[in-house]
Amino acid sequence: MRVEGPETKIARDLLAHYDVHARRLPWRAPPGTNAADPYRVWLSEVMLQQTTVAAVGPYFARFTERWPDVAALAAADDADLMAAWAGLGYYARARNLLACARAVARDHGGRFPDTEAGLRALPGVGAYTAAAVAAIAFGRRAVVVDANVERVVARLFAIATPLPAARPAIRDAADRITPDARAGDFAQAMMDLGATVCTPRNPACGICPLRSDCAAFATADPAIFPVRPAKRAKPHRTGHGWWIERDGHVWLVRRPDTGLLGGMRGLPSSDWGDAPDATPPVAADWRTLADPVRHVFTHFSLSLTMHHAHVGDDVTPDGAGEWWPVARIGDAGLPTLFARAAQAVRREQDARN
DNA sequence: CAGGCGTGGTG
DNA sequence: TCACCAAGCCT
Numbered sequence: 001m002r003v004e005g006p007e008t009k010i011a012r013d014l015l016a017h018y019d020v021h022a023r024r025l026p027w028r029a030p031p032g033t034n035a036a037d038p039y040r041v042w043l044s045e046v047m048l049q050q051t052t053v054a055a056v057g058p059y060f061a062r063f064t065e066r067w068p069d070v071a072a073l074a075a076a077d078d079a080d081l082m083a084a085w086a087g088l089g090y091y092a093r094a095r096n097l098l099a100c101a102r103a104v105a106r107d108h109g110g111r112f113p114d115t116e117a118g119l120r121a122l123p124g125v126g127a128y129t130a131a132a133v134a135a136i137a138f139g140r141r142a143v144v145v146d147a148n149v150e151r152v153v154a155r156l157f158a159i160a161t162p163l164p165a166a167r168p169a170i171r172d173a174a175d176r177i178t179p180d181a182r183a184g185d186f187a188q189a190m191m192d193l194g195a196t197v198c199t200p201r202n203p204a205c206g207i208c209p210l211r212s213d214c215a216a217f218a219t220a221d222p223a224i225f226p227v228r229p230a231k232r233a234k235p236h237r238t239g240h241g242w243w244i245e246r247d248g249h250v251w252l253v254r255r256p257d258t259g260l261l262g263g264m265r266g267l268p269s270s271d272w273g274d275a276p277d278a279t280p281p282v283a284a285d286w287r288t289l290a291d292p293v294r295h296v297f298t299h300f301s302l303s304l305t306m307h308h309a310h311v312g313d314d315v316t317p318d319g320a321g322e323w324w325p326v327a328r329i330g331d332a333g334l335p336t337l338f339a340r341a342a343q344a345v346r347r348e349q350d351a352r353n
Numbered sequence: 354c355a356g357g358c359g360t361g362g363t364g
Numbered sequence: 365t366c367a368c369c370a371a372g373c374c375t
Contacts, residue, residue, distance in 0.1 A: 048371040089359030126373045146371045191371055298358050
């Protein structure tokens with residue numbers, strides 16, 4: 001008779017816990033069924049990259065309602081898809097999502113590759129997402145390592161090497177505890193555990209099904225794992241934005257495909273930096289909002305000073321853009337910064353009337 | 354390979 | 365208020 005090693009016990013205990021406590025999420029097959037749809041798994045995984053379950057929920061519902069399968073998504077209009085993604089952030093994901101759907105439709109007969117390597121070759125699918133889809137949608141044994149798994153594993157084995165140097169050791173340890181069967185459930189169970197029990201701060205070790213096998217639980221402070229490097233301070237930038245209104249319409253531009261907010265609609269704005277040029281795009285009787293719109297991006301914070309004016313029917317700003325109905329500004333698919341800038345301008349206009 | 358790349362929840 | 369951090373990927 002085979003003696004069960006500690007690695008096997010971890011998977012067994014975790015799966016038993018998962019069978020009772022698994023979160024019910026829209027992209028998961030209902031309990032007792034085995035019907036994970038690769039399209040929905042892939043879509044959810046891309047949306048969940050660096051994004052919380054709560055934020056993804058409504059987007060996932062809207063996307064699957066509007067584009068129920070990969071063929072429908074592949075046929076989507078680029079601007080429609082970018083607008084539907086607005087507010088979710090990391091907009092390169094939306095561009096890659098469309099490129100991936102089209103690659104699946106064109107190069108794979110409309111079916112997702114069912115191997116980790118095949119998935120990994122698709123746009124926007126990295127090591128994590130390829131492993132997750134292979135395991136969850138196709139039942140493959142794959143080592144799925146996201147930030148949750150990283151934290152759980154670093155604690156289970158009390159890995160004290162700081163990130164990112166600890167990644168190879170964490171990956172090896174995750175490989176050792178990943179079972180041959182139910183690798184998809186195991187991955188989701190690890191992520192559920194990280195999200196609800198083995199949290200970054202104040203982990204709930206008292207209710208953790210793995211505490212008897214957890215090296216960090218045996219220490220004074222389990223929460224110190226994984227050890228993270230200190231972060232650099234965010235620089236602050238300033239900029240100017242312009243709300244140009246003409247006969248109930250506002251002038252919107254499309255941002256370049258690469259870089260910050262790439263491919264998204266936006267309000268015309270200056271460069272953002274230490275002392276940006278504040279020359280307006282058109283001559284007009286400009287009014288300036290007293291309070292700049294403040295916004296925090298991943299690697300800098302921004303104060304955007306908003307200017308607004310009405311122009312005559314014969315005026316059109318230089319460069320590419322479109323007059324968008326002010327009453328439908330909510331449908332323009334503005335990323336959050338510009339949505340808030342628009343809101344600030346309209347509030348000011350309302351207050352003056 | 355270190356840094357660019359959004360946003361919102363949380364303690 | 366503010367720092368931290370999230371089901372990462374790409375270059």
